[in-house]
Amino acid sequence: MSFDWTAIEQEAQKEINRVSSGEAIEALRIKYLGRQGLLAEITGSISSLSASERPEFGKKANYLKNKLTQLLEERVSQLKENESQGLEAFDITLPGEPIPQAGTLHPITQTIQEITAIFSKLGFVTVEGPEVENEYNNFSGLNIPLDHPSRDAFDTFYIKSPGHQATRPPERFLLRSHTSPVQIRVMKEHKPPLAVIVPGKVYRPDAVDASHSFVFHQIEGFLVDQEVSFADLKGTLTAFAQRLFG
Numbered sequence: 001m002s003f004d005w006t007a008i009e010q011e012a013q014k015e016i017n018r019v020s021s022g023e024a025i026e027a028l029r030i031k032y033l034g035r036q037g038l039l040a041e042i043t044g045s046i047s048s049l050s051a052s053e054r055p056e057f058g059k060k061a062n063y064l065k066n067k068l069t070q071l072l073e074e075r076v077s078q079l080k081e082n083e084s085q086g087l088e089a090f091d092i093t094l095p096g097e098p099i100p101q102a103g104t105l106h107p108i109t110q111t112i113q114e115i116t117a118i119f120s121k122l123g124f125v126t127v128e129g130p131e132v133e134n135e136y137n138n139f140s141g142l143n144i145p146l147d148h149p150s151r152d153a154f155d156t157f158y159i160k161s162p163g164h165q166a167t168r169p170p171e172r173f174l175l176r177s178h179t180s181p182v183q184i185r186v187m188k189e190h191k192p193p194l195a196v197i198v199p200g201k202v203y204r205p206d207a208v209d210a211s212h213s214f215v216f217h218q219i220e221g222f223l224v225d226q227e228v229s230f231a232d233l234k235g236t237l238t239a240f241a242q243r244l245f246g
Contacts, residue, residue: 001152003042005060009067016071025076032068039065112199115219118243119197122236124221127196129182131203135172137181150177157203157214175203179218179235193225 012032019025031037042060046054075223105113118124139151149155158177182198206212223232 003060005064005125007041009064012068013071016075020079022076022079025072027081029072033065033072038070051071112217112219115240115244116197116199118240119221121243122195122239124195124197127182127186128200129176129179129198131176131177131201132173133181134175137175137184138174138176138178141184142180155204157205161244176200177204178202179220183220183222187224193223195221195223195225197221 006027012028013152015028019028021142030037034040042064043058046061049057054202073225104110104143120126138156139148140146144150159173159175179198182196184202186194186196186217197219198221199217201215202218203215205214208214223236
């Protein structure tokens with residue numbers, strides 16, 4: 001059996017020069033040098049040759065194997081060099097592509113930000129307070145009497161302190177049922193004049209339906225100063241409503 005060694009080498013070289021990716025290089029390697037490739041098929045036919053023909057045949061087959069291996073390796077190096085040159089040619093100072101916006105603020109958050117921004121322009125300061133409050137700040141300090149229905153366990157989430165019995169301890173803690181406890185905290189720490197807006201979550205054990213939840217958001221404000229009247233309240237609320245609703 002005879003093979004046109006030169007034709008095989010030239011055809012392989014043409015194919016190798018045409019490829020432009022690592023995957024294509026690997027496909028050619030398997031085609032020519034794989035276990036079931038062309039070279040394996042060629043060397044498998046050596047058994048049909050006479051003893052005098054085998055040395056020359058083996059020499060040519062070995063040359064072809066080494067040559068194809070060399071061509072494949074050179075092409076891999078060339079592709080890597082081309083890729084490197086392409087990266088070097090890239091101007092990293094060019095403006096980047098705009099990143100698509102991954103998401104937006106929740107409508108509640110947007111509304112709170114819009115409301116507090118309006119009151120900020122009206123001279124109010126935004127203050128937040130803890131969501132876990134003591135009973136005094138949530139009720140007593142706001143003149144809510146002990147027998148008021150809102151103090152009942154059916155209307156307030158009380159927090160049971162470790163070690164306390166079911167009976168009422170000297171001071172109980174709860175999830176605030178309104179944002180008004182912040183009024184107590186602000187007035188304890190600051191002297192008038194005060195103009196404060198208080199946004200935040202509040203908690204009440206309401207039955208959950210389309211318009212009720214055990215947690216919701218509340219915003220309140222208060223103004224403490226001399227010669228403040230209901231006209232100031234009306235003017236503030238009117239200005240707020242006009243800016244919010246147009």
